[in-house]
Amino acid sequence: MKNDAIGVFDSGLGGLTTVKELNRLLPHENIIYFGDTARVPYGSRSPETILRYAKEDVAFLRQHQVKMIIAACGTVSSVVGDRPFVTDMPFAGVIYPAVAAACAATRTKRIGIIGTPATIKSESYKKAILQQHPDYFVATQACPLFVHLVENGYTDFHNPVTRLVAEEYLAPIQAQKVDTLILGCTHYPVIADMIGDIMGADVTLISPGAETAGYAKQCLTEKNLLSNRTENGKNVYYVSDSVELFTENAAHFLQKEVTGTVYQSGWQKEAGC
């Protein structure tokens, strides 16, 4: 059990930002990643569809020996909320680790949240913050174009198109004078330098994937489930669309070439999707 893999899933490639952090924090762990690249994006879909997809993603991961499941997707984590459908092993979404970090970081009790339309509509982050701190102020903003810009490699700090879009999306949040901003979608940490530049040096940016990797480490430590492997663990990736496209684009998220094996999951055929 201790040497079983950590299963991580996302609607596509964005969850690789969490894998990167897991590799850094837990180098001896094996990671099995499932990216539903054939059905991304989830962020513009209904809660019912997102939940159905998430359950199918988890069913795929369960075909492997996994000791913990991480929903790296902000959209899935938002729809699942505090009613996880995985109860027989540790399960983590990104909302609570990110909220804990944001609440610890804010000095002025004013927190901003950006995410996909489904994440913002669910009010998942906002509810989690206000549940713990009813006196906090929370400003939210959906940024649907960011996913497409990042997927298409428009990620350079000086990219004029992404900067224009970012300035437009972030202006209402800036006007609310938040001092902490949760990057509530897997793709946003990839353009964190630009978002940070626009928001200003006084605003602390929180990356849910990184916080969730820290939470996973804590959780596995508490449950005595950390691997006792002495050599480095391996990453194995499954995607529901083309392996070539995954390998080409994954470097944006990992900030290095993919190391590990990538397979086409082929599961939709079996599931008749």
Ligand code: DGL
């Ligand atoms: N992974 C999604 C999220 O973190 C972004 C991409 C999508 O919309 O599926 O919300």
